[in-house]
Amino acid sequence: MALKSPVVFGVLSRLSRRSFSSSKALFSKPVTVRDALNQAIEEEMERDERVFVMGEEVAQYDGAYKVTRGLWKKYGDKRVIDTPITEMGFAGIAVGAAFAGLRPICEFMTFNFSMQAIDHIINSAAKTFYMSAGAVPVPIVFRGPNGAASGVAAQHSQCFGAWFAHCPGLKVVMPYSSEDAKGLLKAAIRDPDPVVCLENEMLYGVPFPMSDEAQSNEFVLPFGKAKVEREGKHITVVCAGRATDTALIAANELAGKGIECEVINLRSLRPLDFDTIARSVAKTHHIVTVEQGWPSCGIGAEICARLMESSTFFELDAPVWRVTGADVPMPYATTLEALALPRPPDVLAAVTGVLGARIDQASAQ
Amino acid sequence: MSKIIPSAAKLFAANTVSKSVSPAVSTNKKYSTKSEATFQIKPFKLHKLESGPATSATLTAEDALKLYERLAILRRIETASGNLYKEKIIRGFCHLYSGQEAVAVGMRAAMRDVDSVITAYRCHGWTYLMGVSVLGVLSELTGRRTGCSRGKGGSMHLYSKNFYGGNGIVGAQVPLGAGVAFAHKYRGDGGVCFALYGDGAANQGQLFEAYNMAALWDLPCVFVCENNGYGMGTSVDRASASTDYYSRGDYVPGIWVDGMDVLATREATKFAIDYCTKGKGPLVMEMETYRYSGHSMSDPGTSYRTRDEVQEVRQTRDPITSFKDKILTNNLATQEQLKEIDAKVRTEVDEATKQAKSEPEIGVEELSADIYYNCVEENIRGILPNAPMKHLEVVARK
Numbered sequence: 091m092a093l094k095s096p097v098v099f100g101v102l103s104r105l106s107r108r109s110f111s112s113s114k115a116l117f118s119k120p121v122t123v124r125d126a127l128n129q130a131i132e133e134e135m136e137r138d139e140r141v142f143v144m145g146e147e148v149a150q151y152d153g154a155y156k157v158t159r160g161l162w163k164k165y166g167d168k169r170v171i172d173t174p175i176t177e178m179g180f181a182g183i184a185v186g187a188a189f190a191g192l193r194p195i196c197e198f199m200t201f202n203f204s205m206q207a208i209d210h211i212i213n214s215a216a217k218t219f220y221m222s223a224g225a226v227p228v229p230i231v232f233r234g235p236n237g238a239a240s241g242v243a244a245q246h247s248q249c250f251g252a253w254f255a256h257c258p259g260l261k262v263v264m265p266y267s268s269e270d271a272k273g274l275l276k277a278a279i280r281d282p283d284p285v286v287c288l289e290n291e292m293l294y295g296v297p298f299p300m301s302d303e304a305q306s307n308e309f310v311l312p313f314g315k316a317k318v319e320r321e322g323k324h325i326t327v328v329c330a331g332r333a334t335d336t337a338l339i340a341a342n343e344l345a346g347k348g349i350e351c352e353v354i355n356l357r358s359l360r361p362l363d364f365d366t367i368a369r370s371v372a373k374t375h376h377i378v379t380v381e382q383g384w385p386s387c388g389i390g391a392e393i394c395a396r397l398m399e400s401s402t403f404f405e406l407d408a409p410v411w412r413v414t415g416a417d418v419p420m421p422y423a424t425t426l427e428a429l430a431l432p433r434p435p436d437v438l439a440a441v442t443g444v445l446g447a448r449i450d451q452a453s454a455q
Numbered sequence: 456m457s458k459i460i461p462s463a464a465k466l467f468a469a470n471t472v473s474k475s476v477s478p479a480v481s482t483n484k485k486y487s488t489k490s491e492a493t494f495q496i497k498p499f500k501l502h503k504l505e506s507g508p509a510t511s512a513t514l515t516a517e518d519a520l521k522l523y524e525r526l527a528i529l530r531r532i533e534t535a536s537g538n539l540y541k542e543k544i545i546r547g548f549c550h551l552y553s554g555q556e557a558v559a560v561g562m563r564a565a566m567r568d569v570d571s572v573i574t575a576y577r578c579h580g581w582t583y584l585m586g587v588s589v590l591g592v593l594s595e596l597t598g599r600r601t602g603c604s605r606g607k608g609g610s611m612h613l614y615s616k617n618f619y620g621g622n623g624i625v626g627a628q629v630p631l632g633a634g635v636a637f638a639h640k641y642r643g644d645g646g647v648c649f650a651l652y653g654d655g656a657a658n659q660g661q662l663f664e665a666y667n668m669a670a671l672w673d674l675p676c677v678f679v680c681e682n683n684g685y686g687m688g689t690s691v692d693r694a695s696a697s698t699d700y701y702s703r704g705d706y707v708p709g710i711w712v713d714g715m716d717v718l719a720t721r722e723a724t725k726f727a728i729d730y731c732t733k734g735k736g737p738l739v740m741e742m743e744t745y746r747y748s749g750h751s752m753s754d755p756g757t758s759y760r761t762r763d764e765v766q767e768v769r770q771t772r773d774p775i776t777s778f779k780d781k782i783l784t785n786n787l788a789t790q791e792q793l794k795e796i797d798a799k800v801r802t803e804v805d806e807a808t809k810q811a812k813s814e815p816e817i818g819v820e821e822l823s824a825d826i827y828y829n830c831v832e833e834n835i836r837g838i839l840p841n842a843p844m845k846h847l848e849v850v851a852r853k
Contacts, residue, residue, distance in 0.1 A: 142641070168641070174671070179630045179664025186634020189619045190571070192641055213624050214631055221612040223605035224825035224850025226619065258826055258835075282828035314831045361832040399840035 120297030126268035126304075127157045127233075127289065130275035131195060133307040135165055138193060141279055142169040144184050145197030145234075154199045155235060155294055181207030181232070185214045188230040188284075195279060198234035201250045201288060208253075215284040216259030231278045236264070236288035237332060237382045238420060238431055247420035249383035251330070254286045255359040255392070261313055262360040264288045264331040268298035270357055273311030280310065288359075290332040314361035318370070322350030325376040325441055328367055328393055330356040333380040333413075333432065340437035349441060359389055367393060368402040375407040378440045382431055385414040411440045485791045491515045492785040496719045500711035502702040502739070507710055508726035512718040519787040522560055522717050524796045526775045529556040529580035531804040532589060533748075536579060536596055536610075540752045544812055545596045548623075549610050550577045551748040557774035558681055558742045559584055561720025562649060565728060569646035571639070573619040573632040575653060576611035577681075577746075585618035589807040599814035605849070606816055607825075617646075626652060626659030629678065633665040636676035636737070647731045649724075651679040655686020657700050666704045666737065673736035677727045678704065680739065681714065683746040688759040701741035714742030715772045745772065824849045 121129075135141045142165075147154045149162035149172040162170040173180040177198065184196035198204045204211065215228045238247035254262045261283055265271040271289065278285035303309055319334060320341055329337040334355045341351035352370045356363060371377050377397070379390035390412035397403055397410060416430045491513055499507040514522075533551040540549045552559070555577070563584040566572075574581050582592050587603045595602030596610045603613050611623040619635055622628040632650025639646035656662065657680050669676045680700040684691055691698045701709035708730075712723040720742060727738050745768045749756030756765070769776075782788045823835040824847035834843030 171672075174664070174667055176664035176667065178661045179633075179668055182627060182630025182661060182665065183634035183637055183668060186573070186619070186631035186636075187638045187641070188634070189631065190635045190638030192638045209624060209627060210630070214622075214627055218620070219828060220826050221604060221608045222614040222620070223603075223607045224828075224848075225604070225614045227828045229828075261827070261831070312831070 121268045121300045122295055122297045123265070123268050123271045123289070124155065124157055124294040126272040126298075126300065127275055127294075128159055128161075130272045130279070131158065132161060132164070134276055134279040135161065135169060137307070138279075140191065140193040141195065142171065142187075142192065143195045143197060144171045144173055144180055146173055146175055146199045148172060148197050153197070155291060157289075157294070158197070177203045177206035178210065181210040182214065185210050185228060185230055188215070188228045189218070189226055193229050193231075193279065195231045195233060198232065200239075200246060200291070201234050201236040202246050202248055204232065204234070204250065211254070211260070211284070211286070212257050216257050219283070220259060227282050228284050229282045230284050231275070231281075231287055232284070233275065233278070233287035234289060235291035235294070237290050238415070239291040241422065241424070241427065242420075243422040244419035249288075249381070249415065250286075251288055251359050251381065251383050252388045252392070254288070255362070255389065256387075257360075259284065260360060261285045261358070262288065263313065263358050265357065266293070266319075266331055266334040266355050268300050269304045270311065270317070270355070272300070272304060273309050274313075274357060277310040277313060281313070285313075288331060293332055293335070311357065313358045314363055315357065316363035316366040317355045317357055318352065318366070319355045320351065320353040322352040322374070324350045324374055325352070325378060325445055326354060326367065326370040326374045327351045327378050327380060327437065327441065328354045328356060328390075329380040330359060330389065331382070333382050336432055336434055337380045337437055340434040340441065343434065343438060344441055349445065351441060356389075362392065362396070364393075364396050364400070367397075368400065371397070371402050372405050375405055376444050377406070378411050378413060378437065378444055380413040380432055380437055382415050385412055385417055388412070388414055390414055408444045411444050413437050413440045485789060487516045487519075487786055487788045487792065489516060489786040492782075492787055494718055494781065494785075496716060496722060497713040499719075499723065500701060502699075502704075502709035502711075503706070504708045504710065508722040510722075512722050514718060514782070514787060516787045518564070519782040520792060520796065522564060523775075523778060523782065523788065523793060524800065525560045525563070525584065526556045526717065526778060527796060527800045528589065528804065529560065529583065530775060531800050532579055532583060532592060535593060535804050535808045537748065537752065539593070539597060539808065539812070545610065545752075546598065547609060548576065549596065549752040550750065551746070551752070552577050552580045554747040554768065554774070555681060555683060555714070555744045556580060557717040557778070558679075558714045558720050558744055561717040562679070562724045564717075564721045565724035566649070567646075567728070568617075569639075569644055570728065571617035571619065571635050571646060571648045572651070573622065573628045573635060573648065574651040575625065575628055575656065576621065576623050577653070578611065578613055578621040581651075582613040582615060582618065582621065585615045587613065587615045589804055590810055593804075593807050593811035594814050597811045597814075598816055599811060600817045601810065601814045605821065607821070626656040626661050628652065629656065629659070629662045630665040632678075633669045633674055633676045633737075636669065636674040637672070639675050640673070645732055647675045647677060647728050649677045649679055651681055653686060654680060654682040654684070654691050654698075654700060655689070655694065657682075657703060658686075658695055666707050666739075669737035670704075670707050673734055675731040675734075676737040677724075677731060678707070678737060678739045680741045681744055682741055683744050685746070685750070685759065687750040688754060690759060699741075701739055704737070704739040707737050707739050709739035709741065711741045711743065714744035715774045715777065717774060717778050744774075820845075820847060821849060823847060828852065
């Protein structure tokens with residue numbers, strides 16, 4: 091049955107061009123996040139005629155980051171639409187199309203430019219279902235790379251996780267791996283509510299193994315469910331998106347020192363899977379959060395607040411620490427840039443600090 | 456106000472051609488004596504169009520009464536709204552449409568079921584014309600359960616089938632409307648979307664983004680600028696480098712329309728639908744009109760214009776009075792018929808007003824209802840962490 095699907099056939103033929111001979115090798119082969127996102131969009135376009143992609147360079151150029159590669163050739167001008175470089179206008183048009191029952195995928199070349207369109211994301215998309223008492227659903231996906239890339243300075247290196255996660259009416263996902271990317275984006279496209287999918291440019295080219303299940307065109311991941319990337323008993327490390335990479339590298343190193351981190355990849359920022367965090371903290375009694383965004387009112391701040399407000403507070407043996415982007419606009423110079431984003435040694439320092447209960451000492455430095 | 460338009464009715468009332476109907480009708484004084492009449496319309500101004508809408512319009516007696524009733528009911532709804540606001544029953548904002556009725560009524564008369572509309576916050580009349588009852592409109596304004604948005608939207612957020620609001624952000628509705636038009640084209644359903652905005656919003660950057668994409672993609676979108684002379688309290692001359700709003704789409708063809716004449720707005724809309732459904736892309740229509748009230752209820756509307764100016768428009772250009780004169784002079788309706796309509800409208804609005812005051816608000820449990828179509832959060836947080844709320848699905852899910 092699977093082979094009859096043009097989508098799967100397309101995937102197979104594409105993979106076979108990369109000279110795989112057996113299906114076993116084929117399914118165990120790592121898939122990049124970019125290809126996983128591409129699969130997700132292609133499969134959902136195949137599944138639902140109402141799905142279309144709109145954004146800058148998504149069609150003839152194959153996507154600024156090639157996420158939409160091949161889609162224009164397959165689906166043509168009607169369903170893969172290059173826009174002028176006018177975010178507010180095309181985001182508004184996409185939301186209007188969703189009002190009228192279509193299922194737009196609105197690509198921002200990067201989320202930095204979504205600020206031009208943020209009125210349509212919040213005021214037009216997120217609030218309309220509530221304001222209309224349920225009369226006007228807004229099934230739209232806003233997606234694109236979010237957060238810091240490399241060497242692109244302040245205006246192009248910002249994480250919007252906290253911005254969008256702040257707003258009721260939106261669902262916000264931040265995939266890390268290829269499975270995350272495919273499963274969350276497919277779920278977002280099928281979802282009847284507005285979803286913001288915050289990807290990361292630096293992860294697009296990274297290959298991750300994908301299970302047979304994840305290769306299926308019915309693979310979707312539930313929103314609001316975190317993934318325990320690594321089990322551990324000493325400390326909980328909560329992260330999402332690219333910060334998961336940082337956390338996992340640190341956890342590996344810490345394991346060599348006898349410290350077992352439980353790394354929780356949130357996958358969704360809204361809803362936030364606090365239950366998984368609470369269960370983990372009940373086991374580890376220590377927690378560190380890791381994110382690339384700024385500290386003030388960030389995702390880590392939200393997790394701290396929820397810990398404080400819940401009985402999980404009593405499980406804590408030490409104060410929580412946040413590992414965040416530095417509270418500065420992103421500098422361009424290489425050495426400064428490196429100091430503005432959390433790296434594995436920062437997570438290492440935070441974990442040893444919290445576990446060593448040397449908070450006072452560390453803070454005093 | 457630089458452009459005061461003399462009443463089209465007064466100018467052209469003499470130039471009409473009327474046809475007689477069967478004597479059986481004319482013997483009864485209560486009813487009109489003519490079945491239809493033809494009226495001249497104040498010339499349209501065209502931008503990048505070779506021909507425009509018909510400059511004469513035939514009106515049947517039946518349609519005359521329908522249009523009159525709609526004009527009257529819109530005026531009455533706004534009068535009731537103004538009073539409810541003064542009684543402090545309507546809260547927050549309240550933007551009245553009085554003076555501008557001919558725009559909505561004429562447009563609606565030309566629209567088909569497949570067409571759609573989106574407008575800004577001066578939306579009470581449009582909501583009624585798009586199928587919501589007077590009670591549905593007024594009780595939304597009073598925030599009661601019988602409101603069309605169950606009282607959760609308020610005066611700027613009303614919706615119905617093919618009517619996408621009611622938008623409180625100046626200019627935002629314009630790209631949204633282009634998006635609705637995009638959906639018409641995508642589906643191939645033949646529908647046209649009318650995106651209305653004021654002369655204030657006409658200077659918003661996002662309009663020009665929407666014009667551009669609508670023209671690039673030949674979207675069946677009619678951008679309707681309701682030029683009432685003032686964006687909030689700033690006159691058009693003080694806000695717009697060009698007040699020829701019908702030409703501001705540049706490469707998008709445009710039409711200037713006498714927005715005080717319900718027949719002009721009707722004919723222009725017929726033309727626009729015909730134009731857009733031929734796949735020619737978008738159109739701009741400037742409807743020159745006037746608002747009697749201030750921008751919103753908090754604006755007395757007198758500091759930036761004189762009372763005399765408002766009085767003069769009321770006396771010479773009022774869309775209802777001029778239409779009334781027109782249909783009476785041409786025997787399309789009798790005083791008795793119009794009085795009957797006035798009485799019916801008054802009763803309907805008065806009763807709805809009464810009910811809109813006495814209905815309860817929705818239950819407090821609906822604070823956390825319909826935030827999402829499909830809510831995946833177990834609880835919605837309230838003010839305190841120890842009082843979580845359940846997300847309710849009040850509207851039926853498909």
